[in-house]
Amino acid sequence: MNPDILRERQNATFDIEKLTNILDGGAERTNRRREIREVLVLNDPDFDYGTPTSLPTMILKLREYGISDPVEINWYKSMYWGTGREALGLHYVMFLPTLYTQCDSEQFNKWVPLIIGTYAQTEMGHGTHLRGLETTATFDPATQEFVMHSPTVTSIKWWPGGRNPLFLPLIFLSIPLSASLFDLFLSGFALPTCSGIVIGDIGPKFGFDAVDNGYLKLEHVRIPRENMLMKYAQVKPDGSYVKPLSSKLTYGTMVFIRSLIVGNAGIVLSQCCTIAIRYSAVRHQSEIRAGEAEPQILDYQTQQHKLFPLLATAYAFLFAGQYMIDTYNRISGDINQGDLSEMPELHALSAGLKAFTTWTANTGIEVCRMSCGGHGYSRSSALPDIYVEFTPSCTYEGENTVMMLQTARFLMKSYRQVQAGQQLSGAVSYLNKVHHRVMAPQAVSSQLDLNLNTLVDLYEIRAAMLVELAAQSIQQESARGKCQEDSWNNSTIDLVRASDAHCHYMVLKMFRDKVDQIEDPGVHSVMSTLAHLYAIHGMGNFTGDFLQAGVLTGAQVPSVSKCLKGLLAEVRPSAVLLVDAFDHHDKMLNSVLGRHDGNVYEAMFEWARSSPLNRTEVHESFHKHLKPLQAKL
């Protein structure tokens, strides 16, 4: 083991295993995760880690091992595929959940065990604006069929992931907005057997290469009436349409995925922090004091300033992800029982946190890569691949700006309710104080009050102020004679800013609530330090907001920076231990820089030597191209 990394692991001030257990949701969950990883994947004789064997093998293995719990399937898949995306991802995270939530019982029993499918909602002309989708589904009572049709070039379904050329059961969204399971069994490669179907691949993308995203054009293709997913809405044999309790129930799968993405952003950021912080512990470069040995780059304050707030953010997002999934499960359970009362809040929270966490993680991955210098740019670091695979999450499942505006819609509605004298509950209850002017800035002492509860209060006041400013912008636009829609559009910068601040407050509050639940003194102490770092770093980035909210004075601004520096120094001794607690296996990280043993250089040389380009002393291209050319000169 590299001596630096060995030294970093001595004198731990907290029990790493207990922190890992907290991240997993308990010691039993940690043990089960490791059992799946060590026994069912890494030590499975059928499994050749270098090249995951095949999708069918993985599916058969999941059945062989009786793994059906979604979290355990995800553990198995993440070990099986490492940091890469796998082609069946869409089947598991969108196609199946849609069948689970939108099929009636007969359809569920008929389809769920049997098929693998994709999710074809987006069209060439519309991805965000679902009410603008053009694909039609026209019911023909004479034949009890829907006639599916792509009337325009912009209505061609574009992007369905996992468009396997062999068969293509897919969930289809069409007008009237309903989800109908559309079975397409295609023989050969993309040569449909049934007429009226044109499918293909949309071509090379920025990344996401394990998933073949396709296109699908339909020319009056008929599918049985029974293929409409009929849990919430039905078309009866006589053609009469039974409306759902809410038209938004069809959007349920997207809310589910957005809820998943919050925790996924934390996982990805934790992977990158593991790589960058372990590497920074073994990399020596330049000098701090002339004539002395080159220091570990982790001892540079700027390196700590790049990485430690991201480390705190990774923990914050992992806890936010736990909260989000718990909230999704609770509210979707109520929805299943016909209680839709909290559906708007679930939508607003999942939309906002999806945007907030993916934007932050997306930037954070690049900071981790650049903090590793040239070796961070090497594919051996895994950081370029992680970035390429993660960055579309800012676009898919709801483009981030649009998602932030959905949250803003809920915040404005809530603000108007408070103005009308209503008492709010839930995530926006802090807006009650705005109406009663309880939100007056706290008497801020000359020194920054570092109590975590106080910091949460300051973020609450900041969010409330920005919600009020956005509402006032809309009111001012209306007062200038603008219609409601233009008043909204002319305030969307303020609205996104208010949503961002609301999400920032929510994430810090969840982090503080999780820290409060930690009983082990050592773990509580180090997590409390990280939560403080997350809060103070945010105050440093958005100082203007806190000044504008009157909760920070100009005289206090220097103490924000001073406090930040102190917290960075406080985290330094535990940094490697804090990434060890994420418990990412080397084979899953697949990063020469992030190895648990820290033996980076030897591994990097081996990695380079294994390149096909180095299979011979002189590359064949010399003999094939250069040598003949030289002979002619």
Ligand SMILES: CCCCCCC/C=C/C(=O)SCCNC(=O)CCNC(=O)[C@H](O)C(C)(C)COP(=O)(O)OP(=O)(O)OC[C@H]1O[C@@H](n2cnc3c(N)ncnc32)[C@H](O)[C@@H]1OP(=O)(O)O
């Ligand atoms: C973990 C890894 C996952 C990897 C997956 C990778 C593969 C990617 C797959 C995809 O990308 S699949 C396609 C994803 N596409 C989208 O997410 C589309 C985004 N667009 C929308 O969701 C909607 O168009 C919209 C932006 C929400 C707007 O919808 P609509 O125009 O119908 O509503 P509005 O007029 O804006 O609002 C009316 C009303 O409805 C409420 N509402 C909107 N959506 C929901 C919802 N999902 N649940 C509950 N309520 C919703 C909205 O708040 C308004 O309410 P009021 O304000 O009127 O009370």
Ligand SMILES: Cc1cc2nc3c(=O)[nH]c(=O)nc-3n(C[C@H](O)[C@H](O)[C@H](O)COP(=O)(O)OP(=O)(O)OC[C@H]3O[C@@H](n4cnc5c(N)ncnc54)[C@H](O)[C@@H]3O)c2cc1C
């Ligand atoms: C890797 C990847 C995989 C995908 N997989 C699938 C899949 O399997 N199935 C599927 O159905 N789809 C899939 N998609 C499509 C994805 O869901 C859409 O790309 C996404 O919903 C964004 O919609 P759009 O492309 O129409 O962007 P647009 O909405 O056209 O966005 C373009 C710009 O317009 C802005 N904009 C749009 N509306 C508003 C508004 N109301 N207010 C302010 N600004 C606005 C956006 O902020 C953005 O800056 C995938 C996409 C990617 C990148």
